[in-house]
Amino acid sequence: MGFDGDDFLNCAVLVESNYSADKTLETILSIEKKLGRARSEKKDYTSRPIDIDILFFNDEFIENENLIVPHPRLQNRKFVLQPLVDISPDFQHPKLDKSLMELSEETNDESELIKQSKWLRNPVLDYDISKFRYIAIEGNIGAGKTSLATQIASDFNAKLVLERFKENPFLPKFYKEPDRFAFPLEMSFLADRYQQLLDDLTQYDLFKENVIGDYDGYKSLIFAKITLQEEEYILYKKLFDLMHKELPNPDVYVYLYQNTERLLENIKNRGRDFEQEIEAEYLQKINKGYMEFIRNQQSDKIKIIDISEMDFVNNRQDYISVLKEILN
Secondary structure: OOOOOOOOOOOOOOOOOOOOHHHHHHHHHHHHHHOOOOOOOOOOOOOOOOOOOOOOOOOOOEEOOOOEEOOOOHHHOHHHHHHHHHHOOOOEOOOOOOEHHHHHHHOOOOOOOOOOOOOOOOHHHHOOOOOOOEEEEEEOOOOOHHHHHHHHHHHHOOEEEOOOHHHOOOHHHHHHOHHHHHHHHHHHHHHHHHHHHHHHHOOOEOOEOOEEEOOOOOHHHHHHHHHOOHHHHHHHHHHHHHHHOOOOOOOEEEEEEOOHHHHHHHHHHHOOHHHOOOOHHHHHHHHHHHHHHHHOOOHHHEEEEEOOOOOOOOOHHHHHHHHHHHHO
């Protein structure tokens, strides 16, 4: 359209991402460059090996020197509208206030389209998660267990169970006065984790057969052994043993290991005020507690993954590598 050249293969893709629009655009330009796209200062249309456009970004209006969203000419291009209609015919154009189906029917573009029998496939779907009904992602403070659990649950349409640490009123107090608040902190975590796991793991969602959690019930025992006095721990363990009998064990238990320096860096970067005084010695005790627990469990269910040199949040290859270790 707009010049003489070879035919194009066109497609539309619906993407879910945590990226901002600017970060998404930056990533797209990087992909184009890797695939041999050399951008020219000329504004004329020309043939190119790859051209990726952001057509919509939710229902946002964006207009700057690098990006205009919604794409200002999509309603005039049948080769854009038809694959969009295939994906989501009822999606409303936020600026024109019409559905994609309406825009497709009204467009003046009379180009002839030939539908190809090609489908894009999410590569993570080549991995089989069905054999694991319940996956527990564990790790030290700041290891990235919540980020990983959230991403896996999103990719595989699994039920996500996240620890409700933000709702615990004793946590900020514990970091300031650990001796005074250790016991009420651990007791409140024990009660909350037990109730959450009991509710979420014994009542599987009919449409989400797999469950991904960012903690396992034994986390309570590991932390209590570090924070409590001996007499308190003995009492705590009696209560834990009584309660934990009712909870199912994970089909695979994943421990994300990161070195202490990286953990401290992650804790600093995520900026939770009550965590900023955490010391390296405390993190080392937690890691030691997990290692002692792991040594006493069935080894075939436990997978220790060293992610000290990985960034599975921002690097897709690292994420796929971790996923492969978990599911294979």
